[in-house]
Amino acid sequence: MSAAIRLDDLTLGYDRHPAVHHLSGSFGAGSLTAVVGPNGAGKTTLLKAIVGLLRPLAGRIELGSLRRSQIAYLPQQAEIDRSFPISVLDTVLLGLWARTGAFGRVTPAMREAADHALVAVGLAGFETRAVGTLSAGQFQRALFARTLLQDCAVILLDEPFAAIDARTADDLLDLVRRWHREKRTVVVVSHDLDQVRGNFPDTLLVAREPIGWGPTPDVLTPDNLARARAALERWKQDPELCLRGAA
Amino acid sequence: MSALYDFLAAPFADFAFMRRALVACAALSIGCGPVGVLLVLRRMSLVGDSMSHAVLPGAAIGFLISGLSLVSMSIGGFIAGLLVALASGLVSRVTQLREDASFAAFYLISIALGVLIVSTRGSNVDLMHVLFGTILAVDDRSLMLVSAIASVSIAVMAVIYRPLIVECFDPGFLRSVGGRGGVYHILFLMLVVLNLVAGFQALGTLMAVGLMVLPAAAARFWAAEVWSLAAVSALIALLAGYVGLLLSYHADLPSGPSIVLTAGVAYVLSLIAGPQGSLRRNLLPQPHYET
Amino acid sequence: MNRRRLLAALAAAALLLPVGSRAAEKPLKVVATFSVLGDIVKTVGGDHIALTTLVGPDGDAHVFEPTPADAKAVAEADLVFVNGLGLEGWMDRLIQSAGYKGPVAVATSGVKSRVMEEDGATVTDPHAWQDLGNGRLYVANVAAALAAADPKDADDYRAAAAAFTAAIDAKDRWVRAELTAVPDVQRRIITSHDAFGYFGAAYGISFLAPEGVSTDAEPSAAGMAQLVRQMKQENIRIVFFENMTSPKLVETLAKEAGARVGGTLYSDALSPPGGPADSYLKMFDNNVPQLKAAMLGM
Numbered sequence: 001m002s003a004a005i006r007l008d009d010l011t012l013g014y015d016r017h018p019a020v021h022h023l024s025g026s027f028g029a030g031s032l033t034a035v036v037g038p039n040g041a042g043k044t045t046l047l048k049a050i051v052g053l054l055r056p057l058a059g060r061i062e063l064g065s066l067r068r069s070q071i072a073y074l075p076q077q078a079e080i081d082r083s084f085p086i087s088v089l090d091t092v093l094l095g096l097w098a099r100t101g102a103f104g105r106v107t108p109a110m111r112e113a114a115d116h117a118l119v120a121v122g123l124a125g126f127e128t129r130a131v132g133t134l135s136a137g138q139f140q141r142a143l144f145a146r147t148l149l150q151d152c153a154v155i156l157l158d159e160p161f162a163a164i165d166a167r168t169a170d171d172l173l174d175l176v177r178r179w180h181r182e183k184r185t186v187v188v189v190s191h192d193l194d195q196v197r198g199n200f201p202d203t204l205l206v207a208r209e210p211i212g213w214g215p216t217p218d219v220l221t222p223d224n225l226a227r228a229r230a231a232l233e234r235w236k237q238d239p240e241l242c243l244r245g246a247a
Numbered sequence: 248m249s250a251l252y253d254f255l256a257a258p259f260a261d262f263a264f265m266r267r268a269l270v271a272c273a274a275l276s277i278g279c280g281p282v283g284v285l286l287v288l289r290r291m292s293l294v295g296d297s298m299s300h301a302v303l304p305g306a307a308i309g310f311l312i313s314g315l316s317l318v319s320m321s322i323g324g325f326i327a328g329l330l331v332a333l334a335s336g337l338v339s340r341v342t343q344l345r346e347d348a349s350f351a352a353f354y355l356i357s358i359a360l361g362v363l364i365v366s367t368r369g370s371n372v373d374l375m376h377v378l379f380g381t382i383l384a385v386d387d388r389s390l391m392l393v394s395a396i397a398s399v400s401i402a403v404m405a406v407i408y409r410p411l412i413v414e415c416f417d418p419g420f421l422r423s424v425g426g427r428g429g430v431y432h433i434l435f436l437m438l439v440v441l442n443l444v445a446g447f448q449a450l451g452t453l454m455a456v457g458l459m460v461l462p463a464a465a466a467r468f469w470a471a472e473v474w475s476l477a478a479v480s481a482l483i484a485l486l487a488g489y490v491g492l493l494l495s496y497h498a499d500l501p502s503g504p505s506i507v508l509t510a511g512v513a514y515v516l517s518l519i520a521g522p523q524g525s526l527r528r529n530l531l532p533q534p535h536y537e538t
Numbered sequence: 539m540n541r542r543r544l545l546a547a548l549a550a551a552a553l554l555l556p557v558g559s560r561a562a563e564k565p566l567k568v569v570a571t572f573s574v575l576g577d578i579v580k581t582v583g584g585d586h587i588a589l590t591t592l593v594g595p596d597g598d599a600h601v602f603e604p605t606p607a608d609a610k611a612v613a614e615a616d617l618v619f620v621n622g623l624g625l626e627g628w629m630d631r632l633i634q635s636a637g638y639k640g641p642v643a644v645a646t647s648g649v650k651s652r653v654m655e656e657d658g659a660t661v662t663d664p665h666a667w668q669d670l671g672n673g674r675l676y677v678a679n680v681a682a683a684l685a686a687a688d689p690k691d692a693d694d695y696r697a698a699a700a701a702f703t704a705a706i707d708a709k710d711r712w713v714r715a716e717l718t719a720v721p722d723v724q725r726r727i728i729t730s731h732d733a734f735g736y737f738g739a740a741y742g743i744s745f746l747a748p749e750g751v752s753t754d755a756e757p758s759a760a761g762m763a764q765l766v767r768q769m770k771q772e773n774i775r776i777v778f779f780e781n782m783t784s785p786k787l788v789e790t791l792a793k794e795a796g797a798r799v800g801g802t803l804y805s806d807a808l809s810p811p812g813g814p815a816d817s818y819l820k821m822f823d824n825n826v827p828q829l830k831a832a833m834l835g836m
Contacts, residue, residue: 051423073423084288084416085471094413097424102410102431130471150424262763264794366605383762384786495759502759 004029004066004154004185005050010059012045018057019045020206025213027154027187032180034200034216035189038232041207043189047073047156050187069098072152074143076159082132088142089127092117095149117145122171137168144172154185161192173199193220207231258496264383265492268502271385271393271449272488275458278397278442280481281404283463284473286439289415292464294332294350295456298443299379301331301354303361311364317388321448328440331357336436340429382450382492383502389449396445400438404477407431412473450503457507458484465514468521483513566688569615571626572599573808574667575645575676577818579619582680582698586691590615595810599625604632612636617687619680622646625664643683645676652739654732665733665805669740670710673818677702709819713826717741720833727829728769728791729778733805743829757787762794769795776800776832801828 004027011021020042027033035043048054050061051073063071092114093106100106118124121141131139140160147155157176161169177199179186190196196203196216203219205211207228212219259265286292305327309319335350342349380389404411413421414428421428446455462483463476470476491506498505520527565588570576576591583589590611593599599621612618613636620629622644633642646666654663666672681699685692725743727734734745746768769777769791777792778800792799803825804815815824 052425053419053422068425071423073419075419075423079419080417081415084412085467085473085476086412086416087472090472091416094417094420097413097426100409102426103406258759258763262766262794264762264766264790265759268759380786381757383757383759384790386786386789492759496763497760499758499760501757505758 004031004064006062006064008060008062010046010049010061011057012042012049012054013057018042018208020208020210021058023059023206023210025204025210027185028202029185030180030183031202032176032186032200033188033202033204034196035187035204035206036191036193036196036220037206037211037228040232041228043206044076044158046206047075047158047187047189051156066154070152071154071156072147072150073156074147074158074160076162077136077139077143082139084131086131087127088118088123088129088131088134089114091131091142092145092149095146095151098150113149114145117148118142120148121145121175137164140164140172141168144175148175152184155179155187157186157188159189159191161190161195169195196220254497255493258493264385265496267385267390268382268492269489271382271390272458272492272506273485274390274393274397275442275446275450275455276462276481276484276488278393278400279446279455279459280462280484281477282400282435282438282442283459283484284466284476284480285411285415285435287460287463287467288473289346291346291350291439292460293347294439295443295459296452297350297354298328298331298440299447299452299456300361301357302328302444302447304357304364305330305361307361307364311367317448321392321444324447325440325444327357327361328444329437332436332440333433336432340432379447379451380449381503382454382506383495385449392445393449396441400442403434403438407434408474411435453507454503457510458487461507461510461514462487465510465517465521468517468523468525471523484510487513566684567614567616568619568684569612569617570619571621571629572597572602572806574806574818574821575619575621577808578645578667578673578676578702579680579684581702581818582677582695583684584694584698586688586694587684593807595808595813595816597807599806600627602626602628604628608632609636612638616640617683618642619683620644621664621666623649623651623664623666624662641683641687643679645679646672647675647679649675652735654735663732663735666736667818668734668737668805670706670713670822671740672736673706673710674703677706705819709822713741713822716826716830717743720830724833724835726772726774727778727832728765728774729803734803743833762791765791766795769797773835774832775835776828778803778828778832800832803828 006026007023010023011018012023013019013021019040023046035046037043045054049056051071052068053073093110095117096106096110096113099110115124115127118126121144123138123141123145126134126138126142131142134142144160147157160172160176164172173195176186176188188200190200197220200216202214203216204213205219205224205228208231211228211231212221212224259269286294302324305323305325306320307323308327309316309321309323312323313319331350331353334353335346338344338349338353339346385393410421410426410428410431411434413426414431418428442459443455446458449455462480465483466476466479469479487510488506491509492502494500494505494509495502518525522528565586566583567590568579568583568587569590569592570579571591572593573591573595576589579587580589592604592608592611593602609632612632615638617640618633618638620626620642623646646664649666649672651666652663653660655661667676677699681695684695688695722742726746727738727743728746732745734743737743738745746765768774774795775797776799777788777795777797789799791797801824802814804821805825808817808821809815809824815821
């Protein structure tokens with residue numbers, strides 16, 4: 001399987017403190033990978049860096065022939081202004097940004113595609129509702145519809161199932177599986193190890209440094225999980241400069 | 248019937264200054280409606296009042312260069328206001344400081360600078376009088392200025408509508424699809440400063456800020472999308488202008504405050520009884536929809 | 539013998555002369571609050587005083603904010619002149635904070651004061667100098683204060699005061715002569731400041747002001763409309779604004795009533811040196827012809 005995204009000794013962080021360092025490996029084209037690890041392990045940071053919102057402190061992210069416009073990124077909901085007066089339909093239509101740009105018209109065909117997306121996520125009939133009136137689960141469905149419309153080769157999802165009801169989580173997981181069947185590369189940050197074991201062929205276990213990356217049963221061993229927890233408890237007050245990986 | 252005409256229309260028919268005041272209100276409403284709505288949505292409502300002080304050093308420098316010339320002082324004021332707005336926008340993007348805090352910092356620096364500059368030549372009472380007008384004294388030049396700025400605002404807002412909304416609603420998404428949110432933000436700030444400075448010059452600070460913020464705040468209880476909010480806001484501003492002028496005429500009240508208070512009353516009424524999200528909706532039980 | 543004593547006395551006197559004149563050379567440090575008063579004080583005091591005026595030409599004595607330099611001038615002054623009648627509300631505080639303990643001469647002592655409307659309240663009208671008759675009182679008060687503070691030059695002060703008073707009298711006669719050409723029914727003027735109460739009373743002219751149009755208050759549309767109607771009815775052709783307030787409102791008023799804006803009237807402050815009203819008497823030279831032309835509908 002060719003690599004869609006290759007990481008080469010990647011170190012990411014803020015203010016010289018690494019959130020994740022010396023990460024090397026690749027996400028195969030068409031793979032479905034879960035990124036797991038304790039809180040503060042650098043998972044969100046990794047996704048942000050891949051989509052270009054963060055510059056690496058060291059190392060590289062190689063996208064090959066992938067262009068940024070072919071990567072869809074769904075962050076955690078916290079950054080969105082839920083009280084903004086925008087309808088569900090307009091939110092979903094934003095998924096077509098790559099085609100319309102900032103100023104392009106929305107054609108009837110595009111409108112139809114949006115309607116289909118809403119049906120796919122179970123929000124048929126919600127077009128004119130203001131997003132502020134949606135529940136957390138419904139809003140997440142709307143964001144998934146937007147991601148659907150983006151029609152990207154690579155899809156990055158940051159904790160998409162957190163804080164929503166089980167029924168919605170199941171429905172959205174179906175969507176993730178559909179994307180996998182469509183041979184898109186999907187990377188999902190998740191906290192739910194049972195869900196990961198049940199649905200994700202590959203896993204990247206990271207706790208600031210990579211603990212394991214590969215088929216899920218090989219990575220999510222009790223040993224590895226213990227190592228991950230321990231790695232994060234070692235919080236250094238006066239860190240020395242990291243000399244690893246210089247060779 | 249004739250009594251109604253006398254009350255509602257005669258003041259404008261009889262006096263040119265009333266007609267011009269109404270037209271100026273209309274122009275200001277059209278310009279400020281959309282801009283004000285987005286200002287409120289971006290939580291920058293207090294920027295307006297601060298801006299009336301932030302323009303001081305620019306006006307002072309304009310005064311130093313060419314005396315009490317309205318043109319140079321307005322341009323100076325606009326540049327000063329723009330610098331403050333841009334600086335705070337930039338700082339809030341690049342550092343952790345939120346926009347309102349950095350704006351407060353810059354506008355305070357601006358006032359102090361302005362007072363300093365002014366104190367080298369004359370008192371700032373003169374400057375402020377020339378710079379800040381009143382709605383009853385709108386001359387041709389001010390009317391053209393406000394109208395031109397209203398047209399420019401509407402045009403620009405229509406063009407950058409989508410990116411501006413995304414930048415406000417979900418800036419992360421905009422960044423991830425490669426849109427340059429910063430550019431639109433700056434354009435928007437320019438429109439804010441432009442409308443404010445023109446408003447100050449034509450109508451005074453109270454009215455300029457009041458008509459930008461109050462109708463926008465009131466509109467939230469009537470509409471649920473940005474374009475309809477803008478339309479409602481402009482309409483409320485226009486009505487406030489008309490009713491306020493009538494009040495000033497029939498009840499012998501100062502004009503600027505009358506207009507702004509009318510807008511304020513509109514806000515309170517909307518807050519209490521508007522069709523969306525008002526106290527009436529939230530506190531009084533209503534039959535619910537089918538599931 | 540007598541001649542020698544006389545010579546000795548003369549020699550002694552000659553020795554004392556330099557001492558005496560050196561004492562006379564040091565000018566009296568005088569502070570006047572605003573430009574009109576300053577001009578009067580300077581005319582009477584002449585070279586014997588070093589004058590500092592706080593509110594300079596084109597300045598607004600009603601809302602003046604003193605600087606540290608002003609406080610210093612007051613602190614070091616030998617004599618301070620104020621107008622009184624409520625013009626300089628800020629002066630008491632300035633005197634106190636500057637620590638000035640010397641004499642404060644009130645130029646309007648003995649003036650029969652008028653009242654005026656200001657922001658809806660009735661207050662004392664401080665613009666007494668606009669009546670040249672009061673001008674005589676100003677000069678007398680100034681001369682008396684200077685003589686009391688500096689007795690050696692009292693004669694000079696008295697002489698200057700007498701000359702000035704004569705000039706004032708002449709000016710007063712001139713004003714009245716000029717204004718006889720204006721019939722009673724036309725003796726009405728609209729201007730944006732309430733400074734001409736004394737002038738109007740002394741020379742028989744009604745001054746009307748736009749409602750509430752002062753340095754800060756906002757006008758009402760009703761007031762504007764009423765004034766426009768009145769101007770149209772009484773065929774008032776020229777509107778004046780005084781050298782400190784915003785001109786826009788008065789221009790609007792003028793246009794609405796089919797009048798034009800007249801030149802600048804100087805009421806509360808002189809013009810800068812070289813301007814049309816850079817002394818107390820020249821203020822009348824500037825104002826009266828314009829007022830006359832306005833009233834005659836020209």
